[in-house]
Amino acid sequence: MTTVGTWHITGDLDQFLTHADDFLRTDPALHTISLTVTHALRSRGMHIYGEEPPVFGALERDGAVRAAFFRTPPGRLMLTALTTEEAEALATQLSYRGDKLPGVMAERDTASAFAEAWRRQTGATPGLHARQRLYRLTELTPPHPAPPGRPRVAEAKDRDQLIRWYGEFEEAIGGNGGGAHDPAEWAEARIAYGGITLWETPDGTPVSMAGVTAKVAGQIRVAPVYTPTGLRGRGYAAAVTAEVSRVARAAGAEEVLLFTDLSNPTSNALYQRIGYRAVVDFAGYDFR
Incomplete structure (x- = not known):
């Protein structure tokens, strides 16, 4: 049985990027939103999306970052690709923290897995809001x-x-x-x-x-x-x-x-x- 790893959650952008920046740069296309949003936050200030501070997270396993997320309230949670088990672990930790999420955006399977995990953890009903395709x-x-x-x-x-x-x-x-x-x-x-x-x-x-x-x-x-x-x-x-x-x-x-x-x-x-x-x-x- 594969160990999921540990989710490290922070409001400190520099701390997050110290851990996760190399991971995000391993696939700039799939991680384009995370890369561009964190760049904008660093260069233009932490409140460009609203007064409530952003939240970031990195999943570490065997000494390496395997996945990441960010949220710039009031926006949705934005995830990199996760397994079903990783999505469940994140939903459990965020619900335990008392986070109030309006929604999630991610690759299709990851978004579906997290939405279902969030339903189980909180009782919230997920509704499909958007279907998008990434092109290069x-x-x-x-x-x-x-x-x-x-x-x-x-x-x-x-x-x-x-x-x-x-x-x-x-x-x-x-x-x-x-x-x-x-x-x-x-x-x-x-x-x-x-x-x-x-x-x-x-x-x-x-x-x-x-x-x-x-x-x-x-x-x-x-x-x-x-x-x-x-x-x-x-x-x-x-x-x-x-x-x-x-x-x-x-x-x-x-x-x-x-x-x-x-x-x-x-x-x-x-x-x-x-x-x-x-x-x-x-x-x-x-x-x-």
Whole structure:
């Protein structure tokens, strides 16, 4: 019988990364969310997702980290891959601590195992909230012909536009990615490092946006991609996503990644057309 190991839980980001950073970097694609969120917390402060402090955990067995989690309240628990036994052990420890979890997001089997373990421990009823697919860029194939217009990196003058679009994007996805940033803080941070590109029409009107995370462990994730409802179906999202993907590759990213909502066949087909290929499916559960 395999020993699960010991979960070490802390609110200290530096302590967590001292133990878990090497593990997270062993598979930057599968651990993209953990890598980018911890990088953002370290570089921009521990309260960018809300006033309640984040919580982190690392599973150690035989002197090595085997799994990890984080939570930035009010967001869901975010897990790396776990066995059923590891998920049960974590649910037991978190329930014993008195943690109140709104949900979980992880690879599909891990999310399902933890949701069931949390139900057994707390009586909460899990409900499937989101199904997502992680893609990685292989050979980039920009749309041809491209829609009229051009890409442009967002600047300070675009702040209000980005705040508005980010709010619309978060409303559209229903918070599938966990705890959301403050829209103003998010816009200002992305502008500071050139992390949002707009597609604008020939007259200079922005019609779509695509963002990228900072490069961590050789990976960059495309997020978010958003086109207002009345402007969809014209190729803007494909064009601006292809542009940020090209720039990410040019910046030396070894992995260029993105998530899609599996309930949206249009976006899944779009990203495959420009060169993205499926890696693994994720699932998000709410606990009621």
